[in-house]
Amino acid sequence: MGHRDGDGWVACRCGAAHWGLHGAAGLLLVRLDLDDPHVLLQLRAGWTHGGGTWALPGGAMDSHEDPVAAAAREAHEEAGIDVASIVVREIYSDDHGNWGYHTVIAHAHGDAGAHEANGESEAVRWVHLDEVHTYPLHPGFAASWTALHPLVRASLTS
Ligand SMILES: [Zn+2]
Numbered sequence: 001m002g003h004r005d006g007d008g009w010v011a012c013r014c015g016a017a018h019w020g021l022h023g024a025a026g027l028l029l030v031r032l033d034l035d036d037p038h039v040l041l042q043l044r045a046g047w048t049h050g051g052g053t054w055a056l057p058g059g060a061m062d063s064h065e066d067p068v069a070a071a072a073r074e075a076h077e078e079a080g081i082d083v084a085s086i087v088v089r090e091i092y093s094d095d096h097g098n099w100g101y102h103t104v105i106a107h108a109h110g111d112a113g114a115h116e117a118n119g120e121s122e123a124v125r126w127v128h129l130d131e132v133h134t135y136p137l138h139p140g141f142a143a144s145w146t147a148l149h150p151l152v153r154a155s156l157t158s
Contacts, residue, residue, distance in 0.1 A: 003062070004062055005021070005022075005062050005063050006020050006021050006022045006059075006060035006061050006062040006063065006065075006070075007019075007020075007021070007060050008020075008021040008060075010098065010099045012096050012097070012098060012099045013096060013097040013098055013099075014096045014097075018096070018099045018101075018140075019049060019059070019060055020059065020060035020061055020099070021060065021063075022060070022061045022062065022063050022065075023060075023061050023067075023099055023100040023101065023102065024058060024059060024060050024061060024070075024099075024100075024101050024102070025058055025059075025061050025065075025067040025068075025070040025071040025074065025101070025102040025103070025104060026055070026056035026057060026058025026059075026071055026074070026075075026101070026102075026103050026104070026141075027040070027056055027057050027058060027071040027072065027074070027075040027079075027081065027086075027103075027104050027106060028040075028056055028103050028104065028105045028106070028148060028152065029075070029081065029086060029106050029107075029108055029112060029114075030105065030106065030107050030108070030129070030152055030155065030156070031108050031109075031110070031111065031112075031126055032107055032108065032109050032156075033108075033109045033110055034126070036128055036129065036130075037128075037129045037152070037156060038126035038127055038128055038129065039126070039127055039129055039132060039152065040056075040057070040079065040081075040112075040114055040124060040125070040126055040127075041054045041055065041056070041124070041125055041126075041127050041132065041135060042054065042055055042056065042057045042078060042079055042120075042121050042122075042123070042124050043121065043122040043123040043124070043125070044120065044121070044122065044138065045119055045120050045121065045122045046122070047119075048120055050138040050139070050140075052122075052136075053136050053137055053138040053139075053141075054125075054127075054135040054136060054137050054138065054141075055137065055138035055140070055141040056103065056141060057071075057074055057075040057078040057079040057081070057121070057124070058070075058071055058074045058075070058078075058103075059074040059078075061102075067091050067093070067102035067104055068088055068091070068104055070102075071102070071103075071104040072086075072104075076117070077117060077118055077120075078117055078118055078120050078121050079114050079115065079116070079117055079121060079124045080113045080114060080115045080116075080117035081112050081113060081114060082112050082113040085108055085109075085110065085112045085113070086106040086107065086108045086112055087106060087107045087108075088104055088105075088106045089105050089106060089107055089155045089158075090104075090105040090151060090155055091103065091104050091105070092105065092144070092147065092148060092151055094144055094147075101140065101144070103144065103148060105148070105151060105152060105155050107155070111126070114126070129149070129152060129153070132145060132149070133145060133149075
């Protein structure tokens with residue numbers, strides 16, 4: 001059993017402060033059983049950092065975790081994701097030097113049990129892949145979506 005040792009802020013070389021002493025990871029879950037691919041977004045509760053914006057379920061990595069383990073744990077805690085029902089396809093790492101955010105792209109053929117599972121989620125919603133950019137997104141997620149969107153598209157055909 002590992003313990004939680006990743007919570008805390010990092011003063012990043014990019015000039016920003018980021019959450020996660022060992023970096024952070026999030027799950028970009030793509031649902032394939034609908035007419036078009038949808039991705040799971042989480043409305044962050046008002047009291048959280050970036051509260052009131054939409055982002056991926058995720059959070060700080062612990063020192064003993066890899067990105068997949070951290071993203072799966074956070075997605076289960078926050079959005080009830082049954083990690084046994086998802087298939088990891090790709091990891092996109094946004095490396096800032098002394099901090100990084102790892103987005104784990106995964107596929108599911110159902111809702112994977114998605115629901116608001118703890119107080120960090122105001123709501124969770126399956127959003128059409130081409131409508132994600134129309135949501136009020138967390139700034140960090142918005143900045144990476146330009147890179148993530150084509151990767152998700154590519155994951156559907158590879
Ligand atoms: Zn940074």
